[in-house]
Amino acid sequence: MQYLDGKVPGGSLAEKWDRHRMELNLINPANRRRFSIVVVGTGLAGASASASLAEMGYKVKTFCIQDSPRRAHSIAAQGGINAAKNYANDGDSIWRLFMDTIKGGDFRSRESNVYRLAQVSNNIMDQCVAQGVPFAREYGGLLANRSFGGAQVSRTFYARGQTGQQLLLGAYGALSRQIADGQVKMFPRHEMMDLVVAGGRVRGIIARDLINGDLEAHAADAVMLSTGGYSNVFYLSTNAISCNVSAIWQAYKKGAFFANPCFTQIHPTSLPHVSGHQTKLTLMSESLRNDGRVWVPKDSDDKRTANAIPENERDYYLEKKYPSFGNLVPRDVASRNAKQQCDAGKGVGPTGRAVYLDFMEAIKRDGKEVIARKYGNLFDMYRNIIDDDPYETPMMIYPAAHFTMGGLWVDYNLMSNVPGLFVLGEANFSDHGANRLGASALMQCLADGYFIVPNTLAGYLGEAGNSDVGPDHAAFNESIQKVQARIEKLLSINGKRTVEDIHRELGRVMEDHVGVVRNEDGLKTAIEQIQKVRAEFWENVKVAGPADRYRMNLQKAGRLADFLEIGELMAVDALYRKESCGGHLREESESEDGEAIRDDENFCHAAAWEFMGENAEPRLHMEPLVFENVELTQRSYK
Amino acid sequence: MNWYKFLIGSSVGKKMLMAMTGLCLIGFLAVHLLGNFMAFAGAEAFNDYAKKLHSLQPYLTVLNIGLLTVGLVHIIVGIILFFENLKARPIKYNVYKNPGGRTIGSDTMPYTGILILVFVIFHLLKFTFVDKSVTPIYQLMAETFTNPLWVLIYVIAMVVVAVHISHGFWSMFQSFGINHPRHMPLIMKLGLVVTFVFGIGFGILPIYLIIIT
Amino acid sequence: MTTPKTIDITLKVWRQQGPGDRGRFESIPVKDVDIHCSFLEMLDFLNEKLILEDKEPIEFDNDCREGICGTCGAVINGIPHGHGRGMTACELHMRKFNNGDTIVVEPFRARAFKVIQDLMVDRSPLEKIIQAGGYISVNTGGTPDANAIPVAQEKAEEAMDAASCIGCGACVAACPNASAMLFVSAKVSQFALLPQGRLEANSRVLAMLKEMDACGFGNCTNHRVCETVCPKKVSIRHIARFNREFLKAGLVGRLSLDEEEKI
Ligand SMILES: Cc1cc2nc3c(=O)[nH]c(=O)nc-3n(C[C@H](O)[C@H](O)[C@H](O)COP(=O)(O)OP(=O)(O)OC[C@H]3O[C@@H](n4cnc5c(N)ncnc54)[C@H](O)[C@@H]3O)c2cc1C
Ligand code: HEM
């Protein structure tokens, strides 16, 4: 084991970032064009980084899986983005945003990073407004704010229910401008298959042209991975179909440490499971819980329809258990309880994986119009997907894997332990600690891409200089061969089960044992089961070819192969972390009345795992988390 | 010069040309319609009116040349648009439904346009490029419209014109950039009114004439 | 109420192995389709079967499966994204079909959109149009405070209406002329409405128009089908605004020499 150095600069919290920028190397504007940078991913993190670096003069190559950079999954974020502008004059400040984020992350993030995030949050808003992002406005023409995810202040900026989309389109516009200028070469419909590391630094990537299957070598002086989160390991999640772990997983296998893989956020208000062929859990705004009451039937296996169940046979479990917060308990508490109810057989709906979110009382109290004005579009969406009228019968909701706080370990410069490999956005182990606040992910992705990495990259390049290795180097060849062999292997198995089928099985294991509630036995079972499913995959999967044509099935197979590995690492990490913290409850670390107990004595660190070879146990490294400016407190929602 | 070539040659430039010339043509039709109404006042009044009109030289010639130019531009650009749009989807759909929006008018613009052109050619041969020194214009018309076939042709032509305008009228506004949620419903209604006024206004005369003669 | 139910349908689907292939329709019966799954999930379900039967799965573009990324899209029974209104193909549910239906599925057709495979088309011309000017030219950093420039609320809302375009290309697919006007005008309109965007309004509208024409899209003749099928209900009001901007820019607008040269 090794203690990792986060390279946190000296000085007081507030001056660290300024000071650090003074100390970092600079690259002369005229020299920047001699450096080539590969950016993988065009979500908020990747698009903003590509555009910013290209504007500065670097030669950038940018890759994404979708047919257009605009379609990265950041597009789906609905709620909003935080910034410490204090426009609402309600006591917000950089310090408060910092405190809220640290607390929200349950004290499992790096203080200095989080403070910097709060600092640059204001620049992000300025930048996005200048780009023409149509944020909501007050009548006087100034920006509107709302309070989001239980925050005590109104600091969330939003563009209808499409904030992520609008922010991404802003970054995409900036990126498009650089593509037109020839500063960025864009590679859509390309998937990164491998990271090339040689001579102690990153050398480039291997990408696969998804249209014709060609494997391409792209050498670079630095590589930025901004490939998003891996919630799809659960099969059903709020993520898009192409969201994957593969890019960062290949980096992990090339020596980058994977930190806190088990930290996932399960969102309580997604649409429920209604069909066996379901591939996606659509997220619905959390605001629904402001007026909806959550309940299940008192008796398990109650097959009556919701309206047929009389009041006294309904169990409003959240109101009962958490009298002061009621239905507004935090995401993880709501998710955990819903899951427990369903596990106890009280789940409702066709698959028994749903709980009711009932608006009947609110409608009676406020009238249908008021409710329609507040939630009309959500109700419409629900009606379309579920074919049920929430004005007449209670809605059904279910928790869904939503965000992964875990990711590749990075230092204060957002560089992993592999020199030259930067990791941005959801793909890094991030500033969200063990749980992410609503509207903070967008902020973090844009902070990384627009404001942090453009500064810290120069620091690295100034020291390391150009990479002297071209795409014809043996290391690239070796990688291409390895990737080729894996594709051929996948196509040659020719078994009896489809990729989806096996992925569903993995998803069930993950949901049952590595979700919001965990315990030692469950996690051990999970590890065993995942290994079994993985073996089954490599023996009995059937993948459609040929490889020289567009084949979604083949892509999915490759990604599933990696999910089958990260799943195990998540379980290993969860097993190791014997505390309840952030988004998850460890049953061995629970108070008598069901409260989560964090264990600061033993687990106040980021757990970063090193790949030690196929089928070998990964090695654990730690980055101790030091809190000089905040006091560690336990949360309570009773 | 290049600038104008781009402005006029671009897809939106062509659309502007169509709208501008379309507007002129509608203007002409409106005047023509008013003129036609003189026929209801009887043979003398109409012939007098026609005479007066023809005595307005050289203004009339200038106007006619203008009308010809406008007409030609409208037709030529219309035909260019038609072929360009045909080319824009080389492989057609197997099933292609109208989900709403398209109307008979919008679907048939180029076809109704061509029919109007054909009609106008006959129309001019019939009434304009004839010797009117022997038979005055009213009598010429009255004579023509004793033949039910001509009445039928004219009535059909007027329906075609109406169909063309049913789309053309509001479309012109949209092309000029005039589309405001507050006013568009009114423009749409006005389009309907114009359609019927033109259709019925023109169509009624041949019918009137066949009845009274 | 969501009671389980299945239907049997027949898909008459376009199959094309690549841009070089001529392509053809294939009729495939699909049995036991859960009515609660989406159209794309039905295709997944079918593909799983096809794969197990050693047949080629049907390739179709998709990603978010919640109607926001704009990746999916096919012409379903003659209508892009199918007959649901204000929704994408991934939001269309099978309960909107009846037992025994034959469903005809074709790729988006336009000269500017080449078929890549089966139902997938190449929409990169839309990218090129954005690259021609669908942005505000600000670099990262050095921007004024977010509240420095007030924007009238109704303008911000109208800009948001336009900005909600997801770039799916259904408007092109539906337009009898295969025109991209709704897509292009949405971007032009969004920026034309905002003070930040006004600065480059003249060059933007002309440059994007030029690129659109060069890509081989048809001419808009105000058919309005585009707004009917648009999953985000982008209105042709934005096309009108585009036309106004065109007139302004073309007749009286000032452009820098640079910009004029580009056009
Ligand atoms: C439904 C939903 C709602 C959300 N709402 C909010 C919210 O309201 N507020 C908030 O702050 N956060 C929200 N989040 C979280 C937030 O949207 C994400 O964390 C964030 O957008 C991630 O951005 P990213 O740039 O890191 O990655 P992404 O946007 O996921 O982009 C990943 C990119 O990497 C590419 N890529 C991935 N793998 C490869 C590969 N192997 N090769 C090549 N390219 C690859 C993809 O093509 C894509 O371009 C939400 C998330 C979801 C799912
Ligand atoms: C008196 C006769 C005519 C009148 C009053 C008339 C009027 C109009 C008007 C107002 C428009 C709408 C323009 C716009 O959308 O901006 C239009 C469009 C059109 N016209 Fe005519 N027109 C006439 C004759 C013709 C003829 C002879 C043709 C022959 C080809 C023709 C072909 C078209 C076509 C193809 C369009 C659609 C173009 C578009 O909408 O962009 N028209 N017409």
Ligand code: HEM
């Ligand atoms: C019932 C319908 C119509 C009648 C009875 C009618 C009658 C006439 C008459 C009598 C003239 C000749 C005037 C003269 O030279 O003294 C004329 C001219 C003309 N008409 Fe019509 N007309 C009708 C409809 C139309 C329509 C629908 C169009 C166009 C689409 C049209 C286009 C013209 C044109 C272009 C001229 C020539 C004008 C000129 O030389 O200045 N007419 N019409």
Ligand code: SF4
């Ligand atoms: S305007 Fe509508 S139909 Fe056209 S690309 Fe945008 S969202 Fe799709």
Ligand code: F3S
């Ligand atoms: S359908 Fe086509 S013609 Fe114009 S109004 Fe829409 S682009």
Ligand code: FES
């Ligand atoms: S898959 Fe994203 S819009 Fe349909």
